[in-house]
Amino acid sequence: MWSSARAWQDLLPSEVNLKRLIPLASLLLLSCSTPRLKDLPTSTAYDIAIRGGTIYDGSGGAPHTGDVAIIGDRIVAVGKFDGRAKVDIDATGKAVAPGFINMLSWANESLIADGRGLSDLKQGVTLEVMGEGSSMGPWNAEMIALETVRQGDIKYPITWTTLGGFLEALETRGIGPNVASMIGAETARTYVLGEGDVDPDPKQLGAMRRLVVQAMEEGALGVGTSLIYAPGSYAETDELVALASEAGRCGGLYVSHMRYESDRLLDGVDELIEISRRSGAPGEIWHLKAAGKNNWGKLDAAIARIEAARASGLRISANMYTYIAGSTGFDAAMPPWVQAGGREAWIARLKDPATRAKVIAEIRDPKAPYENLYRHAGAEGTTMVGFRTEALKPLTGRTLADYAKEKGVSPEDAMIDLVIADGSRVQVVYFLMSEDNVRRQTALPWMTFGSDAAALAPEGVFLKSSTHPRAYGNFARVLGKYVREEKALTLPEAVRRLAALPAHNLGLRDRGLIKAGYHADVVVFDPAMVGDHATYDSPRQYSTGVSEVVVNGVLSLRGGEPTGALGGKVVRGRGWKGWEDGGCRRSAKAWTW
Numbered sequence: 001m002w003s004s005a006r007a008w009q010d011l012l013p014s015e016v017n018l019k020r021l022i023p024l025a026s027l028l029l030l031s032c033s034t035p036r037l038k039d040l041p042t043s044t045a046y047d048i049a050i051r052g053g054t055i056y057d058g059s060g061g062a063p064h065t066g067d068v069a070i071i072g073d074r075i076v077a078v079g080k081f082d083g084r085a086k087v088d089i090d091a092t093g094k095a096v097a098p099g100f101i102n103m104l105s106w107a108n109e110s111l112i113a114d115g116r117g118l119s120d121l122k123q124g125v126t127l128e129v130m131g132e133g134s135s136m137g138p139w140n141a142e143m144i145a146l147e148t149v150r151q152g153d154i155k156y157p158i159t160w161t162t163l164g165g166f167l168e169a170l171e172t173r174g175i176g177p178n179v180a181s182m183i184g185a186e187t188a189r190t191y192v193l194g195e196g197d198v199d200p201d202p203k204q205l206g207a208m209r210r211l212v213v214q215a216m217e218e219g220a221l222g223v224g225t226s227l228i229y230a231p232g233s234y235a236e237t238d239e240l241v242a243l244a245s246e247a248g249r250c251g252g253l254y255v256s257h258m259r260y261e262s263d264r265l266l267d268g269v270d271e272l273i274e275i276s277r278r279s280g281a282p283g284e285i286w287h288l289k290a291a292g293k294n295n296w297g298k299l300d301a302a303i304a305r306i307e308a309a310r311a312s313g314l315r316i317s318a319n320m321y322t323y324i325a326g327s328t329g330f331d332a333a334m335p336p337w338v339q340a341g342g343r344e345a346w347i348a349r350l351k352d353p354a355t356r357a358k359v360i361a362e363i364r365d366p367k368a369p370y371e372n373l374y375r376h377a378g379a380e381g382t383t384m385v386g387f388r389t390e391a392l393k394p395l396t397g398r399t400l401a402d403y404a405k406e407k408g409v410s411p412e413d414a415m416i417d418l419v420i421a422d423g424s425r426v427q428v429v430y431f432l433m434s435e436d437n438v439r440r441q442t443a444l445p446w447m448t449f450g451s452d453a454a455a456l457a458p459e460g461v462f463l464k465s466s467t468h469p470r471a472y473g474n475f476a477r478v479l480g481k482y483v484r485e486e487k488a489l490t491l492p493e494a495v496r497r498l499a500a501l502p503a504h505n506l507g508l509r510d511r512g513l514i515k516a517g518y519h520a521d522v523v524v525f526d527p528a529m530v531g532d533h534a535t536y537d538s539p540r541q542y543s544t545g546v547s548e549v550v551v552n553g554v555l556s557l558r559g560g561e562p563t564g565a566l567g568g569k570v571v572r573g574r575g576w577k578g579w580e581d582g583g584c585r586r587s588a589k590a591w592t593w
């Protein structure tokens, strides 16, 4: 049952839209000792009322039937009431849940091209968390020049230099979902050291630390690494501990695409746990997986290590995408040494016959000391989905094996030829995981979800390349395939891990729950119908079953169709200087986690 006095108290500690709420507050204070909303004068209207739905509030507990009322950008009441609303949504028979958080989003460029973020909006995503290893700032002049020439299908002028500047530019432009970002450790490294295989001296490391602090003060949620891609892969553990320490003392996380996810998966997990322990920052694993058939059995040991670390008091958590294939590039097939100095240097080296022969030998060598995802997928298990060059786009959707056979060359030769011809890493889908493991992972109580993809639409510039089905189906698949069909987890638990748990892990203020005083990020869906339709052969298919999405009180999806309204804002971490109690502290210990 809703209590107005209680709800108003809940609002007080937060930054609220006072202008909108003061009239309501005055009315509540003037009314009788146990005011009910139906007693309010009819002139008081909610902006949105979602009525009669089954409310999964994010706590993981049993749902209850009730109404959710929104004024401005906040939920103001949860319970049963009759007050008038400008917009009434009948949610009878449907689930009402806090908006879903995409823990690993690559919507950084797609939102510039199309701010609506439809492939995610149609699944109930209300927050895109970006910054897997590299981030859209801070960038110096040299980085801006390189980023500009390396742009793919989506071309855009770079008008910002800092990470905060990028996020604000997105908000100003107009976006459907909320956005947040880690600062990429690779980005801080490149800013100071360039893209070579070098280590920072103490002064350089100090400069990198300061870039992390600056981004955290601008609202970054932590520091992100992606340790299989050059130049991020050149960072050694001590360097990462230093940067994670800065993130931790600014109230943020250390999040990582680990150095190893296949043969040396356990070494990857150990390094992440060590970095979290030494830095004090909570550790989060991006897209946890056991890659390669020979490594599927290692998932148990990986889970055991994570759970042992958690039991020892460390905050270690993970997210995943709900598919057996990953998607990356041919850079994830080749040794890091050949990629030193950046993409142009990499391609120049591949043109040298002796270097080429050495690279091919290493790609084929199971003992080569780097993470080679291609070797685990094989040429048959490698589908090409994104080319930069118009002339190569007709190859989209073909396997590497098929193309190599047509050309009468080895798959490794074909791969190198394509990287040179395209002037890019070429985007590919690698089949790497087991369905059993994916299902088991969805059931883990500390597992959240991330698409590892852009937020797209089957139109415009997005038709120039293909994609992985996770871009259109990752979250609906949790609710349809894994909750309803396979019963790997319950619906209340799924909502907790799609919304409340990620919000908690990220240290977000007043998000992730259906609760009075919280930001009005709300999704309405039909649990009996929600599901994904995107496939590897035909990935550009929206999920269905989500009917309404509200972002910061803005109704963005209604009756399953986008309204065109863009309510997305920048969501900032605890170290943001704009908070009254923001800014960085002496150590991670000064924060409660």
Ligand SMILES: [Zn+2]
Binding pocket: 132, 226, 257, 286, 287
């Ligand atoms: Zn990754």
